[in-house]
Amino acid sequence: MFRHKPVLLKQIIDVVPQWASTYFDWTLWHAWHTQELLSMFPDLHVVWVDKDMHMLDKASIFLGSEYADRFTLVHCPYDDFDKFITVSWIKWFDCMLLDIWVNMDHFKVAERWFSIKLEGDLDMRFDTSSWIPLKERLRKTNFDELVSLFTVYTDFWQKYREWIARDLIKYMKQHPFLSTKDVHVWAKSAWVNAKVLAILFQARRIVINDELWALERFLKVFHNYLLPSGRCCIITYHSWEDRLVKHSFKELVDKWVWLLYNKKVIKPNWKELERNKAARSAKLRIFEKT
Numbered sequence: 001m002f003r004h005k006p007v008l009l010k011q012i013i014d015v016v017p018q019w020a021s022t023y024f025d026w027t028l029w030h031a032w033h034t035q036e037l038l039s040m041f042p043d044l045h046v047v048w049v050d051k052d053m054h055m056l057d058k059a060s061i062f063l064g065s066e067y068a069d070r071f072t073l074v075h076c077p078y079d080d081f082d083k084f085i086t087v088s089w090i091k092w093f094d095c096m097l098l099d100i101w102v103n104m105d106h107f108k109v110a111e112r113w114f115s116i117k118l119e120g121d122l123d124m125r126f127d128t129s130s131w132i133p134l135k136e137r138l139r140k141t142n143f144d145e146l147v148s149l150f151t152v153y154t155d156f157w158q159k160y161r162e163w164i165a166r167d168l169i170k171y172m173k174q175h176p177f178l179s180t181k182d183v184h185v186w187a188k189s190a191w192v193n194a195k196v197l198a199i200l201f202q203a204r205r206i207v208i209n210d211e212l213w214a215l216e217r218f219l220k221v222f223h224n225y226l227l228p229s230g231r232c233c234i235i236t237y238h239s240w241e242d243r244l245v246k247h248s249f250k251e252l253v254d255k256w257v258w259l260l261y262n263k264k265v266i267k268p269n270w271k272e273l274e275r276n277k278a279a280r281s282a283k284l285r286i287f288e289k290t
């Protein structure tokens with residue numbers, strides 16, 4: 001399994017008050033952040049969620065038995081509060097962490113097709129037990145849908161967005177996309193370079209996994225599950241996600257006189273970026289319920 005470096009680890013640890021006893025980590029993967037917290041705070045209990053069942057299967061291996069009585073694993077998307085409430089015996093938390101993104105395991109496994117560099121099936125779902133894979137979703141797409149998708153998630157010119165959408169639809173009528181190889185053949189024929197291709201398919205990933213709406217739903221309700229003085233850390237890797245978090249925290253602060261723990265967004269410093277290039281677009285915002 002690929003070992004990645006946790007992003008903004010020190011900053012996440014510093015947010016946890018000494019008295020904290022419950023922590024909610026909404027995006028498990030290797031749980032680097034919260035494993036560190038378990039070792040530092042002997043009374044801390046953690047609930048871990050991940051939408052990707054493969055991550056939860058692996059979790060029991062890498063977590064081992066050391067902390068077995070101090071954590072609960074839940075398979076659900078981070079915006080499914082109803083599901084977590086039925087499964088978890090802890091309902092309110094001193095701290096929360098949402099570290100949204102794909103993880104490097106996703107990029108390394110060709111069949112999941114999060115990477116455009118590997119050859120594999122067109123899937124791209126975090127949760128392979130629900131929703132439909134990218135290759136099927138593409139069969140049902142149309143010009144208008146693609147243009148509006150590219151309008152929201154790319155900063156290409158309108159004419160270019162329309163041109164790409166038209167070319168894709170025309171091409172897929174004769175050559176259905178089944179694997180990454182098919183996508184590369186199209187990209188070559190349409191003179192679409194690797195950077196543009198990556199942006200186009202990041203947009204598709206966001207839609208396939210309902211990522212934008214999931215974050216909106218999360219932001220509407222997360223504070224109901226925070227105890228007084230509870231803190232919520234959100235790390236995002238995309239500017240629209242960060243904007244969403246920023247506005248929603250501000251709305252809560254204005255409405256309820258709660259606090260922004262950090263007035264300015266926190267970014268990794270150059271030392272961290274030297275060690276971990278994957279952190280380059282990370283932004284951390286912290287909310288406190290007073």
Ligand SMILES: C[S@@+](CC[C@H](N)C(=O)[O-])C[C@H]1O[C@@H](n2cnc3c(N)ncnc32)[C@H](O)[C@@H]1O
Nearest residue numbers: 027029030031032033050051052077078099101
């Ligand atoms: C960047 S990783 C988290 C890394 C983690 N903080 C660590 O230290 O190892 C993001 C994780 O979020 C999961 N994920 C993505 N979208 C999700 C969603 N809507 N609900 C729950 N988990 C999600 C992914 O499967 C991935 O494992």
